[in-house]
Amino acid sequence: MRAALLYGQMRVDGPDHMRQSLENHSKLVARLKLNTEQSDKLRSLLLEARSYTCEQLEAIKAIWPDLDNLIYFLFEEEDRLKRSVEKVNHEIQTRLQAVIADAENLAFEVTDLSPNEIKSRAQRVLDVALALDTVIQTLGEYLKEYNFEKRPIAHLVREARRVYRVEALRHGIDIRIRFIGAPPLIEMSHRHIQLAINNLVHNAVKYSFRGSPGRGRFVWIIGQPEGNLYRLVFENFGVGILKEEIDKGIIFEDGYQGKLTQGEHRTGSGKGLFFVKNIIERHHGRIEVDSRLVAEEDTLEGKPHVNRFTIYLPYQQPNED
Amino acid sequence: MPKTIIWIEDDTDIIDSVVRPLEKANYIIIRLRTVKEVLDSIDKLRQSDLILLDMILSPSNTHHEFGRYPGLSLLREIRGRHQINVPVVALTVVNQEEVIRQLRELGVADIIRKPVRPSELKARVEKALVQSR
Numbered sequence: 001m002r003a004a005l006l007y008g009q010m011r012v013d014g015p016d017h018m019r020q021s022l023e024n025h026s027k028l029v030a031r032l033k034l035n036t037e038q039s040d041k042l043r044s045l046l047l048e049a050r051s052y053t054c055e056q057l058e059a060i061k062a063i064w065p066d067l068d069n070l071i072y073f074l075f076e077e078e079d080r081l082k083r084s085v086e087k088v089n090h091e092i093q094t095r096l097q098a099v100i101a102d103a104e105n106l107a108f109e110v111t112d113l114s115p116n117e118i119k120s121r122a123q124r125v126l127d128v129a130l131a132l133d134t135v136i137q138t139l140g141e142y143l144k145e146y147n148f149e150k151r152p153i154a155h156l157v158r159e160a161r162r163v164y165r166v167e168a169l170r171h172g173i174d175i176r177i178r179f180i181g182a183p184p185l186i187e188m189s190h191r192h193i194q195l196a197i198n199n200l201v202h203n204a205v206k207y208s209f210r211g212s213p214g215r216g217r218f219v220w221i222i223g224q225p226e227g228n229l230y231r232l233v234f235e236n237f238g239v240g241i242l243k244e245e246i247d248k249g250i251i252f253e254d255g256y257q258g259k260l261t262q263g264e265h266r267t268g269s270g271k272g273l274f275f276v277k278n279i280i281e282r283h284h285g286r287i288e289v290d291s292r293l294v295a296e297e298d299t300l301e302g303k304p305h306v307n308r309f310t311i312y313l314p315y316q317q318p319n320e321d
Numbered sequence: 322m323p324k325t326i327i328w329i330e331d332d333t334d335i336i337d338s339v340v341r342p343l344e345k346a347n348y349i350i351i352r353l354r355t356v357k358e359v360l361d362s363i364d365k366l367r368q369s370d371l372i373l374l375d376m377i378l379s380p381s382n383t384h385h386e387f388g389r390y391p392g393l394s395l396l397r398e399i400r401g402r403h404q405i406n407v408p409v410v411a412l413t414v415v416n417q418e419e420v421i422r423q424l425r426e427l428g429v430a431d432i433i434r435k436p437v438r439p440s441e442l443k444a445r446v447e448k449a450l451v452q453s454r
Contacts, residue, residue: 083389086377086415089414090377090414093414093435093436094332094335094336094414094435095335096435096436097335097336097339097435097436097437098335098336098338098339099436100339100436100437100438101336101338101339101341101436101438101439102338104438104439104440105338105341105342105439108342108440128335167334167335170334170337171334
């Protein structure tokens with residue numbers, strides 16, 4: 001009953017929703033091996049499902065004795081979506097909490113602070129707000145329009161370092177940048193590339209092993225030309241990525257979180273890398289990932305890996321004529 | 322004698338400033354970030370004056386049985402197996418009715434939804450401490 005009601009909740013409004021609804025229905029028909037007549041009858045029943053009676057439900061079961069499987073499948077899907085929403089909500093609320101806390105503390109303490117301290121604390125509020133913006137924009141709905149223009153890639157890299165610097169330092173990590181040769185201007189939709197770089201830097205910090213006195217940890221961002229592309233490498237030392245996740249590309253799937261990242265103290269929505277890949281490919285670039293085990297011994301944080309995410313961006317976008 | 326608050330939260334690195342007014346008021350804040358750290362610190366919990374508890378801790382390789390809301394499972398463990406009756410204030414983004422119901426059944430002193438202003442957190446923690454006397 002619940003499965004039917006879930007479908008019945010969908011109002012078939014507009015061409016996009018109709019297309020999505022029909023696609024979902026086709027997949028389901030294939031999955032449950034319904035014939036054409038069954039498929040048509042089921043679809044018309046499901047579209048009327050808002051006010052289902054017991055008789056109508058019985059009618060569905062008569063066509064489709066396997067209704068239980070669909071219900072379980074839909075429940076699993078619903079549960080998966082709820083968990084995904086919960087993860088995103090958690091990420092957003094956590095960052096928002098930091099903004100509110102830093103801002104209120106600054107407001108209450110401003111009379112006790114020197115001008116430099118005020119500036120530093122206000123910058124901190126801004127940086128956390130920018131980190132929150134990155135999380136929100138990763139949801140994908142806000143930045144549909146790409147606007148290409150030439151921008152200095154170095155500015156975006158330095159901005160990302162600034163936004164995540166304090167969080168990194170709390171982990172005992174220093175974010176370092178190296179440009180081989182003069183960093184160029186690149187034709188890009190700079191809001192999108194900024195978000196992509198922010199995501200990669202944030203991931204590098206989040207999944208780094210923590211530093212301690214006498215054992216510094218670094219996240220490296222290295223830029224250099226490579227033929228007619230510009231290459232940016234984001235490297236860290238920390239939690240690894242399984243080879244099969246890289247080889248099958250599932251590390252870039254929407255909502256996927258690497259198995260080795262499900263450790264003791266790291267949360268995330270699983271949307272960042274999916275978002276990054278889309279942005280880079282929209283720029284006619286590509287992204288590669290490499291994760292190498294450096295020691296077999298398990299530490300408290302897991303087995304240590306050197307991880308590299310490499311993005312390649314063309315200096316200019318091709319003419320779309 | 323300064324009062325001790327155990328703060329069970331996996332994102333202390335990001336939201337550490339929310340407890341700043343409490344620290345400025347000389348409360349000792351002990352941060353525990355994982356299920357393992359909490360279970361290894363039972364004596365500290367027992368000797369504390371209040372526990373500030375998040376529901377969502379990172380999934381743990383070693384404590385899958387703590388489920389979707391490890392904070393809730395930890396609270397059951399603390400109250401049940403370890404018989405620790407220190408007042409607990411839940412500080413969480415989780416808003417599901419079922420989770421709230423279970424928290425109330427487990428006798429939490431207060432449920433505070435994030436994001437919260439640091440001044441409000443301090444006020445509600447202090448209220449919980451007063452009510453627990």
